[in-house]
Amino acid sequence: MTKMKDLSAYLCLTKLDLDYNGFSEISGLEQCTMLTHLSLAHNRISRISGLYNLPLSHLCLRGNQLERIEGLETIKSLQFLDLSLNRIRSLSGLQNLCILSSLNLKKNLISEIKECKHIHELSLLRDLNLLQNPVQEQQDYRLSVVFLLQHLTMLDQEKVTAEEKVSSVNKYDPPIEVVAARDHMTHLVYQLMQPQMLYDSTLPSADSPYPILVLTGPQGCGKRELAHRLCQDLNECFGYGICHTTRGPYFGEENGIDYHFVSEEDFQNMIHMGKFIQTMHYGGHRYGLTRDAIEEVARDGLACCVHMELEGVLSLKNSFFEPRYVLLLPTDVEKYTGHLKSRSIYEPAQIDVAVSRIDLYTNTIEQQPGFFDNVIPCDDWEEVYPTLRQIVKEYLLSEELKGENNNRADDASTAHEPDEKPPSPLSTLMSHFSATLDPSDPAHANYFTRIQAELSPQKNPTELASIRRREQLVREAVMGKSPGVYSLLFKSSTQNAPSSQQNSDSQHLEESRETHTKSSGSEESHASTALSVPTSAAAFEEQVNGSALGHAVETPKDHLESDQSANTSRADSDHLAAVASSPSSDRRPGSNMKPLLPPIPAGRKTPLVPSMSPSPRGSPNTAATEEGQTNTEQ
Ligand SMILES: Nc1ncnc2c1ncn2[C@@H]1O[C@H](COP(=O)(O)OP(=O)(O)OP(=O)(O)O)[C@@H](O)[C@H]1O
Structure with missing residues (x-):
């Protein structure tokens, strides 16, 4: 048949199959108000019409000559639609079919993934077939469609798996945790590809994490100013960690003070x-915190204070650092918006983004209690800084007091308890940084596993030697026989700035070679060296020489002498430093061999191979020697 007949007389008709005819037009069905199933497959229909207000739930127009989808807007009851084997290029015309659950568009001419936007709102759509359409050639076609149509359970006759759904979201709209994890992974991989360095300055104590204070919160909430102010105010304790950014400086901002301003390419x-x-x-x-930025502060014997957005915090939480996080949260949106406007540097869209991000922070507080160590509402600018200062002071003071008590206790009784250690400003900060962690919090699991490992009685001979030596010196200091070495160590002075592995190595060599040479030495050198713990490489040397335990029982006098000897003439020191840093030097048996991974003191998360190549910041070895510094070994 080539023309449809008038079927008005069949009012109760529910199913009609007219496949394989020669119809070019749909007609004669207007009165069939009970018709739910209609099939007109393999005809010559080029335009959908004549279906107005029919209660169809199943419609098949397979194998026709359709070029567009039209005339279906009023068929609200449609659930199954087969338009395969046509010449359709767009999915427009389907958007009103709110209960459509199955759509077959196999063998059409759909070429753009963006066509999915027309069916994006069809929340009951479960089964979509786009097989043999040009769109299949598009890169990441399947993942993109799965992402755009997240209710689908079947795509192109294949089940959509949960993994595909997760991957698609992670690819096209990753949650900030995923962004942070990727960011962390990227930096870790690139870092591992570099010659490895030991960053002693960020490990002033093997028992505590290096203290970092992170001020976080939405843009323009004042955290940067607060960070600067805190670092000025408590300059004995904090140094400002300067991030890098690809944005240009605002008026008044200075390179190397607010940020390191770099090009995209440099970044x-x-x-x-x-x-x-x-x-x-x-x-x-782009914004980023470098290892060097932290090192720079740490080398001054200070805790590092940085500011960043939530994503940065998440990323940092994946790293081996264990900062304290203080959230500065605007609670009065109007005031916050007004403040952003008054800065006159933001576009309205930027302000909207900043304001909308408040929710990110509040959601994090709600969903992850304890994620931030402290939250300070930052609506009242007069109050914020004193509050922040108070919090930080409380950390410091309470720990200082604790430290004093420890000292006294040490004095009175711990001469026989070598496990007690007196605190330093930085170490008290560190101990506080770790003190309030909750062991039941999975976020801190890593930390506690590590602490557990550190508390383990199984220490190797080198570690024992190191611990005993420190304890001995501490006892001396407490009894007034030597200066308060711990308090000297972390003062903001270049004299006490810790140094690199290579430098420590050379220092140790110097010590070991001149242990019995008496020469005059300054107090600083004593202080600095007295605190030393053998470096991994030095420990290795000790082990090679079979003398690790010998060191463990060396007397304080030996130490004094070795410390003094460490401060011998600059020429000697330079020479030894050069020898120590020279890969070909014959400084210990087997030193001409490939460097061997020495034992790592407990508490180091990343086992690092000491590098013989100069540090990106210039050779700390040389620098330290030039400044006549003595080394603090870790
Ligand atoms: N390394 C980083 N990681 C994550 N976020 C960062 C980093 N460095 C800076 N940020 C944050 O990026 C946002 C934009 O920084 P920018 O300096 O351009 O903003 P601002 O307008 O000066 O606001 P603010 O006063 O909060 O710094 C700020 O919230 C800032 O704290």
Whole structure:
């Protein structure tokens, strides 16, 4: 048949199959108000019409000459639609079919993934077939469609798996945790590809994490100013960690003070050089915290204070650092918006983003109690800084007091208890940084596993030797026989700044070679060296020489002498430093062999091979020697 007949007389008709005819038009069905199933497959229909208000639930127009989807808007009851084997290019025309659950568009001419936007709102759509359409050639076609149509359970006759759904979301709209994990992974991989360095300055104590204070919160909440102010105010304790950014400086900002302003290309290169600990995209620019930025502060014997957005915090939480996080949260949106406007540097869209991100922070507080160590509402600018200062002071003071008590206790009784250690400002900060962690919190599991490992009685002979030596010196200090070495160590002075592995190595060599040479030495050198713990490499040397335990029982006098000897003439020191840093030097048996991984003191998360190559910041070895510094071994 080539023309449809008038079927008005069949009012109760529910199913009609007219496949394989020659119809070019749909007609004669207007009165069939009970018709739910209609099949007109393999005809010559080029336009959908004549179906107005029919109660169809199943419609098949397979194998016709359709070029567009039209005339279906009023068929609200449609659930199964087969338009396969046509010439359809767009999915427009389907958007009103709110209970559509199955759509077959196999063998059509759909070429763009973006066509899915027309069926994006069809929340009951479960089965979509786009097989043999040009769109299949598009890169990541399946993942993109799964992402755009998240209710689908079947795509192209294949089940959509849960893994596919998760992957698609992680690819196209990753949650911030995923972004942070990827960011961390990227930097870790690039870092591992570099010659490895031991960053002694961030490990002033093997027992505590290096203290970092992170001020976080939405853009323009004042955290940067607060960080600067805190570092000025408590400059005995904190140094400002300068991040890198690809954005240009605002008026009044200075390179190397507010940020290191770098080009996109430089930033990218730095990523590839494994410089960053974390990075983040914000407002079309990149921001990142480098290992060197932290090192710079740590070498001054200070805790590092940085500011960053939530994504940065998440990324940092994946790293081996264990900062304290203080959230500065605007609670009065109007006031916050007003403040952002008054800065006159933000576009309205930027302000909207910043304001909308408040929810990110509040949700995090609600969903992950304890995620931030402290939350300070930052609506009242007069009050914020004193509050922050108070919190930080409380950390410091309470720990200082605790430290004093420990000292006294040490004095009175711990001469026989070598496990007690007196605190230093930085170490008290560190101990506080670790003191309030909750062991039941999975976020801190890693930390506690590590602490557990550190508390383990199984220490190797070298570690024992190191611990005993420190304890001995501490007892001396407490009894007034030597200066308060712990308090001297972390003062903001270059004299006490810890040094690199290579430098420590050379120092140790110097000590070991001149242990019995008496020469005059300054107090600083004594203080600094007295605190030393053998470096891994030095420990290795001790082991090679079979003298690790010998060191363990060496007397304080030996120490004094070796410390003094460490401060011998600069020429000697330079020479030894050069020898120590020279890969070909014959400084210990087997030193001409491939470097062997020495034992790592407990508490180090990353086993690092001491590098013979100069540090990116210039050879700390040389620098330290030039400054006539003595070394603090870790
Ligand atoms: N390394 C980093 N990682 C994550 N976020 C960062 C980092 N460095 C800076 N940020 C944050 O990126 C956002 C944009 O920084 P930018 O300096 O451009 O903003 P701002 O307008 O000066 O606001 P603010 O006063 O909060 O710094 C700020 O919230 C800032 O704290």
